[in-house]
Amino acid sequence: MLCFRFFPGGHDGGPARGYVTCRLQLLKEALEKVFCGNAQETDAYKVHVHDVASGFQHNEPGEKKYNRTLSYWCFDPGLCMKEFVKLGVKTILLTSGTLAPLESFAQELKLPFQIQLENPHVIPANHVWIGVVRTGPSGVPLNSSYRNRDSIEYKIDLGNAIVNWARIVPDGLLVFFPSYSFLTTCIKAWKTMRLSSFIHDSMGSDSAL
Structure with missing residues (x-):
């Protein structure tokens, strides 16, 4: 034993x-x-x-x-999907708002998608702006790599950038972070510098951070 x-x-x-x-x-x-x-x-x-x-x-x-x-x-x-097939699974239902294009996703899973449904986006095209913001208000590179994400200067400029966006974008912001742990460290740093209250005030009293 x-x-x-x-x-x-x-x-x-x-x-x-x-x-x-x-x-x-x-x-x-x-x-x-x-x-x-x-x-x-x-x-x-x-x-x-x-x-x-x-x-x-x-x-x-x-x-x-x-x-x-x-x-x-x-x-x-x-390989994981292959194991499901071996177990005799007849149907797999995948739903998400970010799976498109489904062709490449099906290739990654190595499964044929016999039934596909892709609905048009609910947001009009003239309401969407896609761009890359390379630096914050103070010129600090907005680079969230492992080497850079612990930098206090980066967190400060990222917070100030969100404050500025919150002032001009109505009805709130949806901000994605690389991980929950990084989100927690940013919010902790912003609360120390009172940036979280500025973000909250910029988005209105009913917003949550």
Whole structure:
């Protein structure tokens, strides 16, 4: 029998505070997934070693423990759809406002879309402006890459840009962020600098940030 022992509190010479749990079935499933495909399917997977914050209940308050994690990620959604077909799934219904064009989406999923429905956009074309805003009001590049997104100057200029747009765009704004965590850090920074209240006031008393 194969077991894994976890020591969330470290080795201090005292009684082990870890627990032993049997993970043989999980290991079996992982090995089957790694070695079941052909060479072409194997190329769709990538190995990633990273640290994940531990949620173990015996961690001390304010203490962060990290577990080294070996991940095996699939970057081909078609392989997942292939598994559904093997399971005998007869119908898959996909709905979204951002799937078009459906031809390329069907190629990615490696599934034929026998029935397709694409409705026209509800917003008139003369109400839409598409462009790239490269810099904020102070000239800071609006680049949300991993290297740049923690910059306080970037967050300030991004917030000021949203304030300026909120002043001239009626009835609110819909702003997309790369992730929820980045959205949270931006709002936290803006509240510290009182930019969130400016955005709220610019969009009206009934708006929410």
